[in-house]
Each structure stands twice: as C-alpha cells, then as structure tokens.
Amino acid sequence: MATFIIFVSLIVGGFTFIILRISISCMFWFSKKPNDKLYVFKTQFPYYMIVLIGLSLIVIIKLDFTYSSLYYFLSTYFLALLIWNYKLKHCKRKYSTVKESIEQSQPKLP
C-alpha cells in the first residue's frame, strides 16, 4: 500500500511539476522582454500567482475542503514559487524574440 501511495505521489507530483515548469516558461517566452528578469517578474508573476491561487481555490471549494486537496494545492503553490525562484535567480538562458531572429537573419541593406 505504501509503495502504491509513493508511486501515485511521484506520478502526480511529476505531472504537476511539468505543468508548472512549462506554464512558467511560457510566461518568459511570451513576455515582451524575455531576458529582462525584473520586467517578467513585475509584469507576469503577480497575475500568474493570482490565477494559480484562483483556480486552486475553485477546485478546493468544489472538493469541499478535503485534506488531500488542501495538501496538494499547498504543495503546488510552494512548488510554483520554487520554480519561479529558480527561473528568476539561476536561469542563465537567453531567450530570443521573433523580432530579434528576423533582424539577425537580414543583411543590413543600404
């Protein structure tokens, strides 16, 4: 039974992590200035967290405040914060915008 619980937790946790990681990356990809961390943090992070909490609360209310739902969404919330923290502090990758890639491929015409 314990093995089954650990197995299910790993699958659910892994799936949640992937969803959060992709959605947070999308915040960077679709930002006007994807390489400006402070800009992304100020313009995208507040709305991302508000929407995440809003959706979590809807599901928690629908599930009648069961302990499992509370624990799951609390973990999701802190996991999202950790991923944002990682992306904002450690991620060195430079994103290129469509505009930049077009400009780079064009020769400088007279």
Added chain:
Amino acid sequence: MKKLALFISALLFSTFFYDQSIGLNLFLFSILTVAILFINNQSNFKNRKTLIYSTVYLITGLTIFFHNSTLSIIANLVAFFTLIGHLSETKSSIYVNWLNGLYTTIAGFFHRNFANKETKITVEAQEDKEPIDYFHWAKIILIPAVILIAFIALYKEGNPVFSNIIEKIDFSFINIRWILVAGLGYYLFNNIYAPIEVEPATELDLKTENSLHKTDTFSIPKLKQENQLGVILISLLNALIVLYLITDVAFLTSELDLRASVFSAQVHNGINALIASIVIAIMILLYVFRGNLNFYEQNNILKRLAYTWIILNILLVFSITFKNSQYIYYFGLTYKRIGVLVYLILATIGLVTTLLKIGAIKNNWYLFRVNTQAAFIILIVSSTVNWDYHITNYNFNYAKSMDFNYLYNLSNNNTLLLNEQLASKTLDEDSIQLIKNKYNDYVYKLRTNNWQELQYDFFKLSTK
C-alpha cells in the same frame, strides 16, 4: 520586535483556527491583522481612509460573531484585501486595492525578497554578502542526527536503564498539524505586514485621470453626423420608454389582484428583461458620450435627451421595485427577491453616475471607480444584516403566504426565532417536529462550541 510580533501572531493564528469552525476567531484574527499592520505601517494609519477601511474590516469581523453567514465571511475577506491593498498604495482605486491586497496575501514575502535583492544588485549599494551554503547546513544538521539516532539504538541494547529512559521520552504532545497551521499563519503575516503592489496595474491606475480630454481627431463634420445619430436614437428610445411606462402604470393599476402564477411569471420574466434593458441603456450612453462628442458645442439637445432617458430609466427602476415589493408582500421575502432589490439599488447608482459622467465630462474609468466603490459599500452594509432572521420574521408575521420549507432550510441564524414562533403560530405536527430538531441540534452545537467558535446566539441562549 517585528519577528517576535510575527511569531506570536503565528501561534495565535493556529490557536484561533486549528480544528475550529468560524465564529469569534475571525473577529480576533481581524484585530490581530489590524494590530500587525499598525505596528509596521504606522505612518499610513494617520490617513483617514486607512482608519475607515480598518474600522470596516473590524465591523465585518464582528458581524461574523453576531451572525455567521457566508455573506459576512465574503465581506470580511473583501474588506481584508481592501485594507491591505490600500496600505500598499493609498491613492489607488478600490479595484486596484483588491488586486494589490490579493497579491500581497499570496506572494508578499516572495516579492519583497526578490525585488529587494534585484534592486540591491542593480544599484550596487550594498557590499556583496556571502551566499548561504545550504548544503553545509544540511550536513551539519542531518549527519550528526543520523549518527546520534544510530548510537542511541546501539546503546539501548547494551544498558536496560538507558533503554528505559529513552522509551519514556514521549513526543506525542507535539501536534504536527497544529505546527503546520502555525507555519502557514507565520507565512501569511510575513506576506501582509508590509503590503506590496502589482506595479503595472497600480501605475496605470495612478496615471489615469477621471476627466475626458479633447483628442486630435476632433472633426466638426464627423461629430455633427454622430450628434444627429445620437439625437434620433435617444429620441426614439425616450418615446419607447414613455410608452412602456404608461402601459406599465395601466397594467399595475388595473390588475392588482393577480393570481400567484401570473404574478410570478410577470415578475420573473419582466424583471430579467428590464434589468438587461437598463444595462444596455447605460452601455448605449457610454458609447455615444465616449469621446469628442462631449466637446461638440451643439450637443445640448443630445445631452438633454440623455438626461431624460436616464430619469425615465430611474422611473423604470421604481416600477420594478413596486412589482418586486408587491411580490414580496404576497409571497414573502427570499434571497432572490432581496437580490433584485440590491440590483435595483446598484442600477440606480449606475444611472445617476452616468448622468454625472455626462454632465461633468468624465471618462469611463470614473464610472468604474465610483461604481466599484458603491458595490463595496453595499456589500459591507448588507453583510451587517442578519438576513435569515429578517426573512423568517417577515414571512411569519407580515407576508400573506409563506413557504415553510424555504425558511426551514435557511442557516441556523433563524433557529432561535423559529423556536419562538412555535408558541404564537399554529403549525402542523411535522413542521413543529422539524423546528424542534433544528433547535435542539443548534443548541447542542452552541453549547459544545470551543471559545474560538463562540457566537452571539450562545449568550442569547444563556440569558433565557
């Protein structure tokens, strides 16, 4: 000092809410929140608006103690976000306060940490701090702990006296969930003690004025055409609404003793349609007076027609209020019927503010700001009323007929009143039994509640 206050608040938070239902605890939490905010934002508390929002927040907390209803809990939550958002930026609009309040509650601590660090890096105002070596700390804590546990296990086997001492150590008094709730409380207070703002939204709000200005696209021939269209449209709508009101008055005066089914259909279908018509009316006026037409010199007729249309729409609101009141008189109060009255108050405010917008040449943001403020006031005022008690009281004593099942299924706020009615009203046996069961359950709940869940009804019961 600040850390100590947060730590004590976290312990109190867990004491108030761990394994408790809502009652006195939410009021105590409101007091605690205001105290924490006051300690950390003393200069803001000299502002009159801050004091008003704090008082409103405390009042909504107190209403939960007096009558624990969903509406009063929602009002308390909204007042909480409003107060925190207001402290983050005292000059912003109320809807931005809600956004800032919500954001502060969710991620205040994280925002402050990241934003401050980034500012420090860019300004280079501080000397480089040595980074915390978490791996080293983990080693210091975990490795000795594991080795210590292993040695305790070994020594236990070698000496029975030592084994007895170890076995007598009992950690069962530690409640992990209680500690977890305290941790959450600490995190919550850490988030809110220094409110933050959603910068883009707050900046945009502070930049946006209430007044309209003439734009570069000001063109007399175009505006003349727009003015003509507006005059024709609003004249026809005025004529239509006058005709409607005349027929409505004729209908109301001729058929006062309507059958229940007819009246119900009339009110339900009619009110929904009229509600939609008022919203559309406001939208049409906002569209017509959206820009340069406000500055067109020959727009006097259009403005007068718009004022007339607004006043006629207000008359329409009175007509709906009359129908709804008749319905309430014959068939009793319900939440839906009260909801219609609340909507009518909001619609009247919307119409009056539209009139002011056109008269004083204001923009749509002005309308949005004033109306959200009005909605907030109505929410707070309505949360202070014990609706279940008043619905029951009215339906038992004043309405021409009543639906007992509806009253029985309301929350416990009407239970004591229902029990009182047993002495004065004649009810069938089933209803009497249902009321007695509800009363006994409620009395048992009140008497077994912890001090955190205390409600005003408990004292009412004790004085009997």
